[in-house]
Amino acid sequence: MLNLAHGLSFNDLYHRDGLLALDAAFLQALAAADATLHQQLTAARANPDALAAKQESELLIVLAPHVDDFVAGLFGIVKEVRSLSARHNELAPIFSCKRLFVQRKALHKYKADAAAAFDGSTLKNQLAAKFGEAFSELAFAQHVTRWLEAEEANAEAIDFAQRYAAWAVQTPDGKHASAGGVLFKAPHKLDVQNLVPLDTDEARGFKIFRGKPEHLRHREGFKLTDRGTDLVGALDQAHYCIWCHEQGKDSCSKGLKEKGASGKGVASFKKSPFGVTLAGCPLEEKISEFHKVKTEGHVIGALAVIIVDNPMLAATGHRIC
Ligand code: SF4
Structure with a gap:
């Protein structure tokens, strides 16, 4: 049976007394880490109705890192949780680069008609040479973030990156090339009357509607038809x-x-x-x-x-x- 921290056993998690002991251990850990926050939480628990919705949200958000530390310590998985958290931070440039560079700069500078004339694979090779490593979305985001700190000195590299992003987001070849990623994907407008895109075949004198072959997914038993996301x-x-x-x-x-x-x-x-x-x-x-x-x-x-x-x-x- 797994032994937990704070003198608790796994079995305690299934009993009220054990859960009260667990909560007391959390409050103690919180008081040691941040006395003011501990006070805020105990006051909120004593009088939950006094808390406006926004204050409740703020309290939960500031408590979250403490819950992370406490639960990781409780189950002896501190190293694993830290490494997962570090992976989140490592990936962060992809999402800021998507918003601030791909969507705000590249797509403003090069519209779809200009992007259609770009050679995506040449741009990709030029970028990989500038990166000094293989092309990946994370490498793109990390290097572009660094280049933007000295825009004039990196003007040529930034322009390659803008052209590549414009091509990847707006052209059929670019979309195909970046289909497995997230950096160059833009949300599309919803056509509520055509939520499922279909091809229409009228060759036989009547209409046959067919789903796009690339959207076809076979169902195996009762399993869902996609594997979710990473x-x-x-x-x-x-x-x-x-x-x-x-x-x-x-x-x-x-x-x-x-x-x-x-x-x-x-x-x-x-x-x-x-x-x-x-x-x-x-x-x-x-x-x-x-x-x-x-x-x-x-x-x-x-x-x-x-x-x-x-x-x-x-x-x-x-x-x-
Ligand atoms: S952006 Fe959408 S998911 Fe996020 S808070 Fe607003 S409504 Fe909710």
Whole structure:
């Protein structure tokens, strides 16, 4: 049986007394690390109604790194958690480069018609030569981030990178070449009447609709038809979020309200083009706060933010949450 820190056993996690001892150990660790935060948490627990939603979110976010440290220590996985967290930080340039360079600079400078004339594979080789290492999205992001610190001195390299990014995002060949990555993928506009792109074949005098061959996925038994995503893909989604909880506008959690609605009842929410009430997460999980904590590399703290509203996450989380 796994022995836990703080004199606890694995069995304690299944009993109220054990959980109370666990909570006491957490509070003690928090008090030792940050007395003010410990005080804030105990005050919030004593009078939860006194806390506005935004204050509650802020409290959970600042507690997340402490939850990370405590749970890692509890299970003896400090090294593993640190290394996972470090991997989050190592990948961070990809997401800042995507927002600040690819989307704000490259796509503004070179529109689709200009990008169509670029030779992507030559640009890729030129960039790899400038990097001094093989081309990868992480290498692109790391080098471009460094080049931008001295834009004039690196003008030629930056221009290669802008051309390559414009080509990769906007041309069919570029999209194909970067299909497995995240750096050169832009969200596309939704055509709600054509959510599933189909080819139409009228050769036989009637219409046959066919899904795109590249979208075809075979189902094996009851398994899902895709393998989900990896850490890079998950972080790409988390970084796409703009943390609307800071303005109280996190519709993913609280629903999309009609203008001026009180927020009570079905009528106060907007409807999708298909008439579905957009009431947000039925559990009001703190999705925005979770994304923020995840992007900061606090992996256990991020999970804990969701568990506050959905303790069954381990069972429902795979694809639902
Ligand atoms: S996921 Fe939620 S918080 Fe993030 S951008 Fe979408 S609505 Fe806003």
